[in-house]
Amino acid sequence: MYEKTIMLVEDSSDDIVLIKRAFKKCCIGNKLVVARDGVEALEYLFGKCEDSGQYKAALPAVVLLDVKMPRMDGLETLKQIRSHSRTAHLPVVMLTSSDEERDKIQSYELGANSYIRKPVDFDEFKDVMQHLGLYWLKMNELPKQLGGTKWTKKYGY
């Protein structure tokens, strides 16, 4: 009844297409939720129904977060995610073009779970995406609070 989703926060439409393709190529069929910047991402994560006061969306299994984005960039978004109790331990993978040392340091300081540089070579890129999907969706285990049990039940792990 419930499938783990992947959330992608990315402003480049090219990258969205390529990432989707990469997931498809390596047979990761989970639902991909796309937000075009940090503001949209936070709206998705913290949006509530007006009548019930419940959160609209279940938490994704992992958030792939681009660093450089308009409106609210990746680092600020990460900070916001970590400052809310609901998402304090949500897996967040920084997915970026930059290999700037300071971006890496800041990301880890703010509590990123991983920092991955998007390779230019699509073959490599595909490999990275495969690893990512495999690791965060299949290997990594989450506590109940983050929706771990249901997932485990469904897939029988």
Added chain:
Amino acid sequence: MLDQLLNSANYYFNPYSFPMFITALLVILLGVYVFIQDKNLVSQSFLIMTLSAGIWQAGIGMMYLMRDTMLILSFYKIFIFLGAVMIAPGIYFFTASSLGLLEEKKKYVLANYTIAFAFYIMSLMTDWLVRGVNEYFWGPYVLYGPLSIPFLFFFFTLVIRSLLLYHDSIRKMESGIKQDQIKLFTISLAIAAVGSVDFLSCFPPLEVYPFGYLPVLIFISLQTYAILRYKKASLSEIFGAMEDGIIVTDRNGRITEVNHSVEKITGLRRQDFLGNNVFDVFPLIADKVEDPEKVEALLKEITTKPGKISDEDITFIEPALHISTRSSPLMDRFGTRSGSVIVFRNITERKKLEGELRQYKEELEELVKVRTAELAASEEKYRALVNHAQVGIGIHQDGRIVFTNRQLLLMLGFREEEFIGLSISCLIHPDEVEEVMSRAWNRYNGKEVIDTYESQLIRKDGSIMPSIISNAVVEYNGKRATLITIVDITESKLRKELEQVNQELEMFAYSVSHDLRAPLRSIDGFSQALLEDYEEQLDDEGQDYLRRIRAASQRMASMIDAILQLSRIGRYEMRRKQVNLSALAQDIAADLKVTDPDRQVEFVIAEGVVASGDPTLIRTALENLIGNAWKFTQKHENARIEFGVVRQGKKSIYYVRDNGAGFDMRYADKLFAPFQRLHSTAEYKGTGVGLASVQRIVHRHGGNIRAESAVGKGTTFYFTLE
């Protein structure tokens, strides 16, 4: 009246008048005598008092000789009563002045005389005081009327008041000569009060012989004695009481008088001195003084040159005393010497103080000497400090330079002699001169203004020197002045500009790393998508083009990475440490062997090569150099890579040598430029920034790098790290 007075028919012989005349005469004489002896307030008031009493006594004596009643009455009113009425105020006046209370009692004295004068006028004008004459066995005597009651009241009041004044002051006074004298005054006044018996016979039932002249005489005599005795007593008392020892000798050196202090100082008794010659007395004290010969010489001088005033110090051993002696001749009234006075003054305390003072002074002098030396030393230090300071230091006073250090002269290009006295306004940029000068003026006048600011100074050659100027108000040669410290910030300005450019570059590099790579990824990604998804629609040529597009975008991505790497070396914050180059080289060699285990390369790495540098950067440099050597020896069977050091004087020159491809030295100048390659990419892979990075690292360490090579013979890179 005058006729009557001069008419001998009005007189008769009466012996009772004699005591009166004698008393009057004596009283007046004593008054005058005291007055002549010592003309002061006391003797003046005494004279007035004696005159009053004398007039009264003499008048009564005259009255005894008279026959005519009318004459007697007139004479009494005009003359006798004048004396009588003056006596009581006179007594009061004398009492006040002899007690030193005149200032305080002045009002009363004046009031007394005014009242007395009023009584006198009233007795003259009326018969209320003297109403008639009575005959007694001692002669004619006046009868008193009603006015005599207030008069006698006035008289006795003043006498009693005077007695009370004496009594009061005796009580307050400490015993001494002065008290004795006052006691005498009091007794005599009390006796004088008995003289008021003379008034009794003025009231006929109380007929008594007026023997008042006797107490008056006693009174005046006692007073005279008291006045004179006090004077005499005081001199001898002073003599005896003096701190200083005094010896008086006659002209032959015989001692005629010594005071108590002499006994105290010498430990001898008075009788040891009196009547003896000073030389006879001297042996008695010779063993008590420190330097007997000096004392003897002193005595000789006193006796042989008696006219001379001598002055000498004597030190007594037991009791330990310092005595200053001074002798001076005594002259009689004809100016011939009648003897000598030797004064001993105990100056032990003074000597002690002098000694302490001298010691203190010596200590102080020593201290001053030490401090002066210290000051000179520290001044020397400060001077050196100021002169060798790397900042410009100067002092200006009244708008002109009065002091400068070497550095300031160097900065501004002046010689000292041209610089001193120069107006400071000449040194400031014209745009700023007004502001700076007004600030200097305000600071000089004690207002609070900023002390440190940036300003542009003008050098002698007219060029501008950006600088930071710091000001402090100091005292220089006793006058207010301003101490300026100047730092040339030309370089730091440039550095600041460079830093800014660097920061901009960093921003640029950052966005390059983000933004330039993203499109490349799209190019590569979609090319790959085309190749994969549309393989059937594309012929071989189309697929080849797409592969070329992918290869080019990947190459560009790696070039971007290389640029970033290069720029990062420049931005990297260096931290120097001791770095073991040998260990690093070993490490790198091991890594390389792992990447391609099939290759046979001989590494020759010198042991224990250590240098100061940033470990990360040095590692990058060595990685590039050794990596290059590894790369360019890949086609050689007997590849050999060396790392070592050669010493040239104090310098260490490190080298990385290979026996690989080598290059033509004609292109050596292009070797270290980024993206310059001396071999094709096909032949040897690489981005062309490796050596550029190495050079940059070496330069950042303050060193140099060069290459020696020949085609086919291998290459050696030599580098230094400052």
